[in-house]
Each structure stands twice: as C-alpha cells, then as structure tokens.
Amino acid sequence: NNNESPKRQWSLKDFDVGKPLGKGKFGRVYLAREVRSKYIVALKVIFREQMKKYGIHRQLMREMEIQTSLRHPNILRLYGWFHDAERIFMILEYAHRGELYRELRKNGHLSEKQAATYMLSLTQALAYCHEKDVIHRDIKPENLLLDHEGRLKIGDFGWAVQSRSKRYTMCGTLDYLAPEMVENKGHDFAIDNWTMGILCYEFLYGVPPFEAESQSDTFQRIRKVELNFPSTPRISTEARDLIGRLLVKDSSKRLSLQEIEEHPWIIKNADPSGICNTR
Ligand SMILES: Cc1cc(Cn2cc(-c3c(Cl)cnc4nc(-c5cn(C)nc5C)[nH]c34)cn2)no1
Numbered sequence: 001n002n003n004e005s006p007k008r009q010w011s012l013k014d015f016d017v018g019k020p021l022g023k024g025k026f027g028r029v030y031l032a033r034e035v036r037s038k039y040i041v042a043l044k045v046i047f048r049e050q051m052k053k054y055g056i057h058r059q060l061m062r063e064m065e066i067q068t069s070l071r072h073p074n075i076l077r078l079y080g081w082f083h084d085a086e087r088i089f090m091i092l093e094y095a096h097r098g099e100l101y102r103e104l105r106k107n108g109h110l111s112e113k114q115a116a117t118y119m120l121s122l123t124q125a126l127a128y129c130h131e132k133d134v135i136h137r138d139i140k141p142e143n144l145l146l147d148h149e150g151r152l153k154i155g156d157f158g159w160a161v162q163s164r165s166k167r168y169t170m171c172g173t174l175d176y177l178a179p180e181m182v183e184n185k186g187h188d189f190a191i192d193n194w195t196m197g198i199l200c201y202e203f204l205y206g207v208p209p210f211e212a213e214s215q216s217d218t219f220q221r222i223r224k225v226e227l228n229f230p231s232t233p234r235i236s237t238e239a240r241d242l243i244g245r246l247l248v249k250d251s252s253k254r255l256s257l258q259e260i261e262e263h264p265w266i267i268k269n270a271d272p273s274g275i276c277n278t279r
Pocket residue numbers: 021022023024025026027028029042044092093094095096097098099145155156161162163164
C-alpha cells in the first residue's frame with residue numbers, strides 16, 4: 001500500500017549489536033537495538049561465503065521477499081535487510097520469550113488449553129500464508145517463538161538452523177517429514193496440515209509421534225502412519241480425534257485448516273486471543 005514507509009537504506013552503524021540469541025549453519029542471530037529509535041530487534045547475520053558454499057543465494061532472496069510481504073500477528077516480521085562485503089543482515093522482530101521449545105521442554109508437555117491455543121494461532125498463520133501461496137513455512141518447534149505476551153510467532157524463513165541448545169539436533173527434525181516427503185512425491189499445501197498433526201501430538205505428549213531409534217525406523221513409522229497414544233499424560237478424546245484426522249497418509253484426506261479451526265477440541269480449549277498463560 002502506498003502509505004508504506006519508504007524503504008530505508010539500513011547499515012550496521014544503525015544498530016548496537018548485543019548478545020547472540022542463536023546460531024545456524026549459515027549464520028547467527030543477535031539481539032540488537034536500532035540506535036535512533038532504541039527499538040529492540042533480532043539481527044540475523046548470514047555469511048556470504050557460507051551462502052555460496054550451500055548455493056542458497058536465490059532461495060534466500062525469495063524467502064526474504066516472501067517474509068517481508070507477510071503481515072500476521074503469528075508470523076515474525078522481517079522489517080528490512082542490508083549487506084556488506086561479506087555478510088547479509090536481516091532485521092527481524094525480536095520475540096522476547098524465545099523458543100516455544102524451551103517452554104515445552106521445561107514443562108514436559110503443554111496443557112490442552114495451551115496446545116489448542118498455539119494450534120489455533122498456527123492454523124491462522126498458515127491459512128494466511130496459503131492465501132498468499134506460501135507453503136511449508138517449516139513450522140518445526142525450533143522455529144516457533146513466543147513474544148513478550150506469550151503469543152506464538154513462526155520465526156523462520158523455512159531453512160535449516162541449528163537451535164542454540166544442542167539437545168534437539170537437526171536430524172531430529174526428520175520426525176516432521178510427511179509420507180509424501182519421505183517417499184519423494186511432490187508436496188503441496190497439505191504438507192503443513194500433516195506437520196500440524198505432528199506438532200499437536202508433540203505439544204501434548206512432549207515427543208513427536210513417529211520417533212524411533214534409527215532414521216529408517218522413523219521413515220518406516222511415518223510411511224505406515226504407525227500412530228499410537230500413550231496412556232499418560234491423559235489426553236482428551238477430542239484431541240486424539242484431531243491428531244488422527246491430520247496424520248493421514250492420503251494428503252487429500254487431511255483436515256483442512258478451516259476444519260482445524262472448527263474442530264470441537266479447538267473450539268472448546270483454544271483462547272482466541274492467542275495468549276494462554278494457564279498451565
Ligand atoms: C542463524 C539462525 C539461527 C536461528 C534461530 N534463532 C532465531 C532467533 C530469534 C529470533 Cl529470529 C527472534 N527473536 C528471538 N528471541 C530469541 C530469544 C529470546 N530469549 C529470551 N531467548 C531467545 C533464544 N531468539 C530469537 C534466535 N535464533 N535462525 O537463524
């Protein structure tokens with residue numbers, strides 16, 4: 001829209017750079033403050049030679065175009081970017097309460113109200129992305145952040161990062177691959193609906209549904225959709241119903257985002273404000 005502020009030319013001297021917040025294969029994220037406004041941001045720094053080495057320059061540009069155009073309360077804002085001779089810098093919204101994963105690990109699993117509230121936020125963010133033909137926002141828990149009020153933010157450009165704490169390594173993310181990915185078929189919007197099922201399970205049980213000793217066992221369990229629900233923690237029938245209607249091999253038979261929003265478990269448990277601080 002034409003009342004958009006003109007694209008400022010940013011440079012590193014506009015920022016006081018603070019502590020590192022996270023690091024990935026291609027770079028790091030730092031806490032930073034814009035000097036004039038004192039506005040706190042997260043500054044993601046990507047090393048050019050790493051970018052060349054992994055040949056991700058074009059993908060990065062496309063992802064940044066997408067991310068800049070997205071405006072949604074549950075999607076981390078990309079305010080702008082700049083570069084110098086050896087690095088590319090992205091000026092990102094700072095999520096004050098960090099990784100949702102930390103909350104999940106701290107409490108072992110989330111309450112049904114918290115899980116349903118985060119599921120609703122994710123569904124609304126993904127519905128917004130799908131309207132703009134953006135799929136596969138890479139919604140692994142490592143990429144889900146919480147703002148100062150505890151509101152969920154999808155915090156990444158859909159490319160692999162190593163989260164700061166070593167305990168969930170990158171290979172752990174294969175738990176999130178859908179059958180069509182594992183079997184190398186094309187994937188479409190429904191890929192995100194599968195991931196929503198994985199996430200909902202993990203929010204409620206603290207572990208992903210198809211976790212196994214080896215990668216091949218995990219692939220096997222994904223392909224056969226070997227889904228079982230442990231007896232503890234006790235999860236409501238509605239929650240298991242929702243998970244069972246998302247983790248469906250035939251992608252055309254998975255619940256749509258609209259149907260997730262209208263599911264009885266979501267209606268009964270989710271806080272529409274997206275903020276749920278009840279344990
Ligand atoms: C490279 C690379 C690493 C990562 C993963 N990552 C994301 C962040 C991050 C962003 Cl982008 C925005 N806000 C954040 N807030 C935190 C945070 C706040 N607390 C209290 N603790 C943390 C951690 N991290 C944020 C950092 N690393 N993506 O690409």
